[in-house]
Amino acid sequence: MPRPERDLREACLKEALAIIEHEGVERLSLRDVARRLGVSHQAPYRHFPSRDHILAEVVARAFEEFARHLDAHPKSSDPDRDMGLMGEAYLAYAAKHPLQYQLMFATPLPSTDTHPEMMAKARHAFDMLLSALRRKAAEQGRSLAEEAIVLDALFIWSGLHGLAMLRSSSAFDTLGLRGAAIENSTAHLLSRFGDALGH
Amino acid sequence: MPRPERDLREACLKEALAIIEHEGVERLSLRDVARRLGVSHQAPYRHFPSRDHILAEVVARAFEEFARHLDAHPKSSDPDRDMGLMGEAYLAYAAKHPLQYQLMFATPLPSTDTHPEMMAKARHAFDMLLSALRRKAAEQGRSLAEEAIVLDALFIWSGLHGLAMLRSSSAFDTLGLRGAAIENSTAHLLSRFGDALGH
DNA sequence: ACCTCCTAGTAGACAGTGTCAACACGACAA
């Protein structure tokens, strides 16, 4: 029985993510993870109480990486342009890692209560959007009422999230949409955001 | 062994939907369906080749019911108002049947290829949106180019779908959003659609 | 040195699942 990694816990998480990334989350099995790592089927249970706990941690890390990607998006001092760049970064990530995106937002985890730190990482990205909207509202001399800012943030997030989900599902194919429409959908969405919020 | 229904096939679909509706799709098991119907665990296999085939048919019917609901939305001769009503109907249905909505749009079915008739039913709803946008564009004297219409349809659908998904997930709770923001999100989204498309 | 405790891993079992194969029995056509 070779010990393939110094830290089995870390190895489990890595292997689980690898499986999810090109088989999908529903194909993930702890026994398979153990098998690939050359350990007994119970070894992972020394480090995680249950399958859900592994999943929750993988999801948490996916959120961290997503947030890191959004943080690293090309910045602009113009709030308008900055929001556009952030939106592009958001959709680009979702398009590049569809299974990971679905893992974050479409995985039915009963563990949301027991793992509040998980989706709490998503809060960071939402705050970035809020502050961008505040800058924009200030520049336009519009109301800075928190309620209005939050509602606009939900409006934008809904659009981004919806497009990302529709893209990563097969909805567009079965609707028989042309490739051109799909490719232009990002630019169009962002430009419509501009129309809606002024400028 | 009592025969609870004349048609076992229909009974399976009904029971499967019932299970999904208040346990979630991942809890669905064919053996459980059989058990509840008082038949052997293999009986359903006489009517469906596999679990995925049952799921696909349940999803197809969910789409049918969803489309029926959208068809029955309160109409208005004003295209603007009509689109608003349709949006409200869309989000109301998603809010009322969150598990069914997730079943339709967030269930990973490898069977999309083998069951093209399934999501094809969704096409109908998309066509309703397209024609509403065409009426609106005609009224405003804007371009009727198919490409532009489709892009706007995607823009709107993305927003509706995104909000519906975010609502039916626990995202809003974990983000610590106030109830008021959530309740107003529908109205705000629809009014922003109006801003974006003019009027 | 010895004993104890803890950690990380193993092996075996159990109930649950989807699915395959073999069989049973009634209806109906030849």
Place this chain on the structure above:
DNA sequence: TTGTCGTGTTGACACTGTCTACTAGGAGGT
């Protein structure tokens, strides 16, 4: 009557998550 087909049954298999019991090895105290 005989045979076939549709619809159901039973039994098995491999797979899953998870419970329990066991074991090897090291740290630390006495």
